[in-house]
Amino acid sequence: MNLHQQTIAKPVSLSGVGLHSGKKVNMTIHPAPDNHGIKFKRTDLPDSPHINAHFNMIVDTSLATVIGYNGFIVSTIEHLMATFSGLSIDNALVELDAYEVPVMDGSSNPFTFILQEAGIIKQNTPRYYFVIKEPIEHADNGKSVSVYPYNKFKISYTIDFEHPLIKKQYFSLEVSNQTFASEIAMARTFCFLNEVELMKKFGLAMGGSLENAVVIDDQDIINREGLRCSDEFVRHKLLDCIGDFSLLGLPILGHVILEKSGHAFNHAFIKKFFSKKDSWETRTIQDLKPLPAFQPKSLAI
Numbered sequence: 001m002n003l004h005q006q007t008i009a010k011p012v013s014l015s016g017v018g019l020h021s022g023k024k025v026n027m028t029i030h031p032a033p034d035n036h037g038i039k040f041k042r043t044d045l046p047d048s049p050h051i052n053a054h055f056n057m058i059v060d061t062s063l064a065t066v067i068g069y070n071g072f073i074v075s076t077i078e079h080l081m082a083t084f085s086g087l088s089i090d091n092a093l094v095e096l097d098a099y100e101v102p103v104m105d106g107s108s109n110p111f112t113f114i115l116q117e118a119g120i121i122k123q124n125t126p127r128y129y130f131v132i133k134e135p136i137e138h139a140d141n142g143k144s145v146s147v148y149p150y151n152k153f154k155i156s157y158t159i160d161f162e163h164p165l166i167k168k169q170y171f172s173l174e175v176s177n178q179t180f181a182s183e184i185a186m187a188r189t190f191c192f193l194n195e196v197e198l199m200k201k202f203g204l205a206m207g208g209s210l211e212n213a214v215v216i217d218d219q220d221i222i223n224r225e226g227l228r229c230s231d232e233f234v235r236h237k238l239l240d241c242i243g244d245f246s247l248l249g250l251p252i253l254g255h256v257i258l259e260k261s262g263h264a265f266n267h268a269f270i271k272k273f274f275s276k277k278d279s280w281e282t283r284t285i286q287d288l289k290p291l292p293a294f295q296p297k298s299l300a301i
Helices: 078-086 109-118 177-184 193-201 232-248 263-275
Strands: 004-008 012-017 024-031 038-042 050-052 058-060 066-069 072-074 092-096 120-126 128-132 136-140 143-148 153-160 168-174 190-192 214-216 252-259 280-284
Touching: 004 024, 012 109, 024 109, 038 072, 050 066, 078 109, 078 177, 078 232, 109 120, 109 177, 136 263, 143 263, 153 232, 168 177, 168 232, 177 232, 190 193, 190 232, 193 214, 232 252, 232 263
Parallel strands: 038 092, 128 252, 153 252, 190 214
Antiparallel strands: 004 120, 012 024, 024 092, 038 050, 058 066, 066 072, 128 280, 136 143, 143 252, 153 168
C-alpha cells in the first residue's frame, strides 16, 4: 500500500492492433500531475478530445469495457487499466490514434514491462482509498460479486465453465505491485472457437488471433504453445476484475469475492457500490483505523 500517488517517470510508446477493430493503433503513455487520474486522449480526432477512465463514462460492457463521452469512445481498456491499478499508478495520460487500445498478446505483460521500464515515481499528494466498513453484496442468476472489510486489496475468484479444459477454477490473491506482475499480468484473454467465428461474421474480433488470445475448440487448446499456467483462465478473469474495479477512481482496501462474473456484472456491482455509501469511506493510509475482522460465511479464506 502506498502513502502517496504515483505516476511514471517518462513517456513510453508501443503499437499493436485493436482486438475488435483489427486496426493498427499507436499508443503513448505520458506522466501526469497529482490528482490527474487516468485519462485517454484521441489524437486522431479534431481537437484531440480527452476522457476520464471512470465508471460513469462506461457505455458498453458486452465484449469489452468501453468508455465514451460527447460522441467518441475508447474501447477495450481493461487490460491497460488493470496494469495501472496493479502497479499502483494513479496518474497518466494515454494518447491513442485510434479508438481501441492495442490488445498486444492478450495479457497485461507488455504494458507491465513498458511501464516498469519507464519507472514509477512517488508524487507529493497523499493517496486515498475506498475503505470497506460493511459488506456489499450483489448476486443474480448464479453470479455474484461481494466486497468485505479487509486491510489490503484481495480478490478471490471462482469460474465454472462446461468445458473439459476449464471446468471449475478458483484463485485468490492479495494484489500488490509484485503479485500483479508475477502472478496475474501474464494471463491472456481466452475465447471459444465458435464464438470467434460468430463475432467475425458481425465484424468483431477482427484483430483476434492465436497471437493475442487462448482459443479453445470443443476439446482442446488450439494454440501450439498451450497455456502459460494450468489456471490461466481464472487468473485472466481476476486481471479483468482489477481493470474493472480501477474505474471506481480510487483503489480499494477490501476483499472482493466473485463467482462466475464478467465485465457487465462487475459494473453492475460498481453501481451498487456507489449506492451503499454508508458501507465505505475514503481515507489515506495515515488516517486508516483498524478494521473489524470479517469472515464471509460462503468462503474459507
